[in-house]
Amino acid sequence: MPAIVLIGAQWGDEGKGKATDLLSDRIDYVVKFNGGNNAGHTVVIGSEKYALHLLPSGILTDGVIPVISNGVVIDLAVLFEELDALDARGVDVSRLLVSANAHVITTYHRTIDKVTERFLGKRQIGTTGRGIGPAYADKINRVGIRIQDLFDENILRQKVEGALEQKNQILAKIYNRRAITVDEVADELLSFADRLKPMVSDTSLELNNALDAGKTVLFEGGQATMLDVDHGTYPFVTSSNATSGGAATGSGVAPNRFDRVIGVIKAYTTRVGAGPFPTELFDEWGEFLTEKGAEFGTTTGRVRRCGWYDAPIARYASRINGVTDFVLTKLDVLTGIESIPVCVAYDVDGTRMDEMPVSQTDFHHAVPIYENFPGWTEDITGVRTFGDLPKNARDYVIALEEMSGSRISAIGVGPARDAIVVRHDLVG
Ligand code: GDP
Ligand code: IMO
Ligand code: MG
Numbered sequence: 001m002p003a004i005v006l007i008g009a010q011w012g013d014e015g016k017g018k019a020t021d022l023l024s025d026r027i028d029y030v031v032k033f034n035g036g037n038n039a040g041h042t043v044v045i046g047s048e049k050y051a052l053h054l055l056p057s058g059i060l061t062d063g064v065i066p067v068i069s070n071g072v073v074i075d076l077a078v079l080f081e082e083l084d085a086l087d088a089r090g091v092d093v094s095r096l097l098v099s100a101n102a103h104v105i106t107t108y109h110r111t112i113d114k115v116t117e118r119f120l121g122k123r124q125i126g127t128t129g130r131g132i133g134p135a136y137a138d139k140i141n142r143v144g145i146r147i148q149d150l151f152d153e154n155i156l157r158q159k160v161e162g163a164l165e166q167k168n169q170i171l172a173k174i175y176n177r178r179a180i181t182v183d184e185v186a187d188e189l190l191s192f193a194d195r196l197k198p199m200v201s202d203t204s205l206e207l208n209n210a211l212d213a214g215k216t217v218l219f220e221g222g223q224a225t226m227l228d229v230d231h232g233t234y235p236f237v238t239s240s241n242a243t244s245g246g247a248a249t250g251s252g253v254a255p256n257r258f259d260r261v262i263g264v265i266k267a268y269t270t271r272v273g274a275g276p277f278p279t280e281l282f283d284e285w286g287e288f289l290t291e292k293g294a295e296f297g298t299t300t301g302r303v304r305r306c307g308w309y310d311a312p313i314a315r316y317a318s319r320i321n322g323v324t325d326f327v328l329t330k331l332d333v334l335t336g337i338e339s340i341p342v343c344v345a346y347d348v349d350g351t352r353m354d355e356m357p358v359s360q361t362d363f364h365h366a367v368p369i370y371e372n373f374p375g376w377t378e379d380i381t382g383v384r385t386f387g388d389l390p391k392n393a394r395d396y397v398i399a400l401e402e403m404s405g406s407r408i409s410a411i412g413v414g415p416a417r418d419a420i421v422v423r424h425d426l427v428g
Contacts, residue, residue, distance in 0.1 A: 004027075004216070005219045006220050008221060009323065010265060011226045014264040015327070016057070018044070019329070019412075024057070027058060027217065028064065028210060029064065029217040030066055030217075030218045032069065032222065033071045033072065034221060035132065035240050036054060036075060037082075037130050040297060043057055048089070054075065058220065066093075067207065070101035070250060071241070071246060073136060075131065077192075079098075099147065100200050103146055104145050104147065105131040107184065108164065108180050113127055116134075126274040150196065151200075157182060208252070221242050221247065229241060234360070243320050243321050261321050262426060267328055268309050268334065270306050278310060278363070279309070281306055312344075312346065312353075327411075331396075332381050339375060340373045349365055375396075376393045383413055386411070407423075409422070410422045
């Protein structure tokens with residue numbers, strides 16, 4: 001099973017970083033195919049804790065070749081900061097490959113991200129402020145700057161000039177900000193060119209060759225299904241395809257090469273930023289999940305909104321992504337709850353809906369219909385086999401599996417690298 005896609009099934013922060021790390025001693029390449037440094041993956045290895053944003057989590061395992069493919073938007077200052085920080089901690093970062101077709105995030109993208117959010121007022125998305133949306137907007141508008149442009153100064157200056165022409169008008173006249181000069185942008189980008197050059201390659205060709213040679217490639221999604229620009233809760237989404245289809249367009253590996261799609265899903269639900277969230281809790285149970293699950297953002301430090309597990313969302317994610325296996329994370333966080341509610345369907349203005357409503361307005365009005373499952377009190381963080389979980393925990397997992405559209409192949413029982421119960425092999 002050489003090509004595996006791993007994606008988030010909810011609104012992000014499901015534990016994709018840890019799941020990637022779990023598989024990484026059996027993979028040869030790990031590819032980040034979407035998003036940028038809006039992602040935040042925490043991986044705990046022994047007493048060491050790593051927070052990754054732009055680099056794929058598999059970089060932490062010796063021998064794995066990390067790849068940033070064409071679908072990513074790259075803030076080069078962040079890339080080098082992250083590489084230097086890992087290098088200083090003894091992680092081998094020398095094999096990183098970067099696609100010549102990936103787009104860059106520059107000063108004006110970050111500025112525009114922040115001013116547009118401020119301008120939106122109450123309609124804010126709550127972005128990470130990293131310039132992600134404006135960089136993807138430029139890509140779609142065909143005024144983006146690509147990694148390969150950094151190696152031809154003439155072309156680069158022309159492209160930056162073209163990109164700034166309209167933006168400076170908008171920044172100055174609408175947002176009352178100072179205009180940005182071509183030189184400040186071009187000079188900053190050029191300052192990275194020499195260091196970047198040896199990493200740049202045709203990553204699509206590299207990955208296809210690797211697959212031809214029988215290597216195992218893991219495509220690690222940033223963000224998640226419900227934040228996908230096409231399939232998520234638009235406009236409260238990120239600006240890339242975080243679903244499994246994005247792995248193909250975002251890497252230049254064809255869809256028929258993917259053997260497996262792993263959906264990472266929490267045993268409850270969280271969301272950062274604005275937008276609809278039917279099972280969100282505003283009572284002490286919300287606080288319980290925030291505290292016990294340590295639900296604070298890895299990237300912006302914001303408190304994550306918390307709620308119960310939402311089975312229609314799990315089914316939706318299963319369908320949209322073609323999930324073959326779920327990794328259910330953070331089951332340990334639910335320990336000690338006497339009766340655990342699970343959303344099985346929605347009530348939308350008096351009508352029962354078993355699947356995600358097609359209209360955003362209906363989704364905003366969706367009131368969860370809950371079924372309750374008996375909880376457990378035993379500490380499960382040391383459990384390593386399914387049979388050793390308390391009966392109620394097993395029943396909870398089996399109930400979720402029946403509702404969620406795909407089998408649950410692994411279960412997270414703690415943040416540590418080995419705190420996992422594997423039911424079905426995820427790679428073989
Ligand atoms: P990602 O963005 O999907 O990689 O997820 P994040 O790293 O942003 O957030 C997940 C958090 O949950 C991290 O702090 C992980 O260390 C932690 N985590 C992952 N799996 C488990 C688990 O099974 N139990 C507990 N308690 N924590 C977990
Ligand atoms: P990982 O990979 C959770 C959210 C932001 C905001 C919206 C748009 O760690 O799961 P953006 O800056 O992307 O334009 O913000 O998307 N968001 C995330 N939420 N986890 C993430 O990544 C996220 N990346 C973006 O909070 O609501
Ligand atoms: Mg995260």
